[in-house]
Amino acid sequence: FNSLNLSMSLVSAGGFMPTNSLSKIIQTNPQKIIFIFSLIISMLNFFLILNIFEKKIIVREHKEDFYLIFLSVVLILLIYFNNNGGLDLIISVLSSLSNSGLSLINADNNLSLYFVLITLIGGSLISNTSGIKLTRIYILLKTTAGEIIKLVSPNSIVNKNIYNSEKKITDENIKISFLIFISFFISLFILSGVLIVDNINFEKSFKLSILTITNTTTSEMFGIQNMDFSSLLTTSKLSLIIFMIIGKIELISVFLIIKKIFFKD
Numbered sequence: 643f644n645s646l647n648l649s650m651s652l653v654s655a656g657g658f659m660p661t662n663s664l665s666k667i668i669q670t671n672p673q674k675i676i677f678i679f680s681l682i683i684s685m686l687n688f689f690l691i692l693n694i695f696e697k698k699i700i701v702r703e704h705k706e707d708f709y710l711i712f713l714s715v716v717l718i719l720l721i722y723f724n725n726n727g728g729l730d731l732i733i734s735v736l737s738s739l740s741n742s743g744l745s746l747i748n749a750d751n752n753l754s755l756y757f758v759l760i761t762l763i764g765g766s767l768i769s770n771t772s773g774i775k776l777t778r779i780y781i782l783l784k785t786t787a788g789e790i791i792k793l794v795s796p797n798s799i800v801n802k803n804i805y806n807s808e809k810k811i812t813d814e815n816i817k818i819s820f821l822i823f824i825s826f827f828i829s830l831f832i833l834s835g836v837l838i839v840d841n842i843n844f845e846k847s848f849k850l851s852i853l854t855i856t857n858t859t860t861s862e863m864f865g866i867q868n869m870d871f872s873s874l875l876t877t878s879k880l881s882l883i884i885f886m887i888i889g890k891i892e893l894i895s896v897f898l899i900i901k902k903i904f905f906k907d
Contacts, residue, residue, distance in 0.1 A: 644661065644667045645667075648667055648744075649680070651742070651744070652677075652680045652681065652683075652684050652742065652744075664744050664745065664746055665746055668746065671729060674729040674730075674733060674746075675729070677733060678729070678732055678733060678736060681733065681736040681737055681740050681742060682711070682714075682736060682740075684740045684742065684765070684769070684770060684771070685710060685736070685739055685740035685741075685764075685765030685766060685769055685771050686704075686707045686710060686711075686765065686766050686769060687703075687704055687706065687707050687766045687767075687768045687769060688766075688768050688769060689703070689704075689768065690704055690707055702807065702808075705804075705805040705806070705807050706766055706767065706776065706777055706805060707766060709776060709780070709805060710739075710765060710766060710776055713739075713763075713776065714735060714736060714739060717735050717739070717760060718731060718732055718735050721735075721753055721756065724751075724752075724753065727746075730745075730746045730747055731747070733745060733746055734746070734747050734753075734757055734863050735757070735760065737863075738757045738758075738760035738761045738858070738863075739760050739761070739763060739764070739765060739771075740765050740771055741761055741764055741765070741771045741772050741773055741856050741857055741858045742858065742859070743761075743853065743858040743859035743860065743861050743863075743864070744859065744861065745757075745861050745862070745863035747862065747863040748862050748863075751863060751865075753863075754849070754863065754864050754865030754866075755849075755865075757863050757864055758849050758852050758853070758864050759852075761773060761852060761853065761856045761858045762774055762826075762852065762856065763775070763776055763779065764776070764856065772855070772856040772857045772858070772889050772890060773856045774822060774823055774826055777804070778818075778819040778822060778823065779819075779823075780804070780805070781804070781811055781815050781816060781819045782816075782819050782820065782823060784802075784811065785811060785816050788800040788801075788802070826855065829851075829855050829885055829888060829889070830848075830851050830852060830855060832881075832885075833851040833854060833855065833881055833882075833885045834847045834848055834851045836877060836878060836881045837850060837851060837878055837881070839875075839877075839878075840874055840875045840877070840878040842878075845865075846866060846869075849864055849865065849866055850866060850869070850882075851885075853866075854882050854885050854886055854889065855885055855886075855888070855889035856889055857886055857889050857890055
């Protein structure tokens with residue numbers, strides 16, 4: 643039952659367990675390695691498994707996945723020499739990046755903010771993960787760099803290809819990426835403000851807001867333990883529920899739905 647429950651949680655990029663700690667289910671190194679591969683699959687493009695034997699399609703359509711794997715390696719290497727176990731660190735980084743939140747690291751680690759910030763990135767655009775998504779961050783950074791290059795050298799030709807593929811960055815891509823980026827932080831500001839009113843300190847409200855919007859379960863690796871949700875005010879509970887939904891469908895989608903309903907013309 644534990645294996646089935648954990649498998650379903652990984653597939654949906656959720657974080658629900660039948661036990662109080664992941665260490666009661668994942669105990670051996672082979673189990674940890676299987677868990678790592680499961681996290682990798684959950685954060686990559688849905689269609690990667692279908693196209694796994696199509697070399698040309700993999701190279702052409704799944705460059706985002708290669709960049710995600712490369713980013714994962716970089717994020718792991720940045721903290722690899724920490725005092726925690728190697729496999730446990732890998733699980734924590736991948737769990738944060740895939741918005742799962744399941745971890746074997748305890749609350750006494752000094753990397754909680756690091757893991758929280760990784761959840762902001764999220765996985766592939768076509769996956770169950772939440773967050774801003776790597777491709778959108780890539781588009782914003784590349785567009786910003788291109789504008790700076792134009793200011794310094796107006797005659798320069800700016801490369802607008804996405805991940806050096808045939809796809810180019812369009813004005814629509816930039817607009818959507820920017821709106822989602824801004825809406826994410828508006829949501830973060832609003833939810834943090836509501837939680838602070840409920841006598842939750844700034845650090846915990848900040849972390850809890852990010853985890854809620856990215857649909858990541860609260861766990862000890864984020865420095866949030868013994869969180870008693872039942873004692874929260876009704877307004878805080880409703881806000882957490884609303885922003886979990888908004889985090890999954892994204893705030894810009896909510897605005898578009900409202901516009902469609904009330905401003906049909």
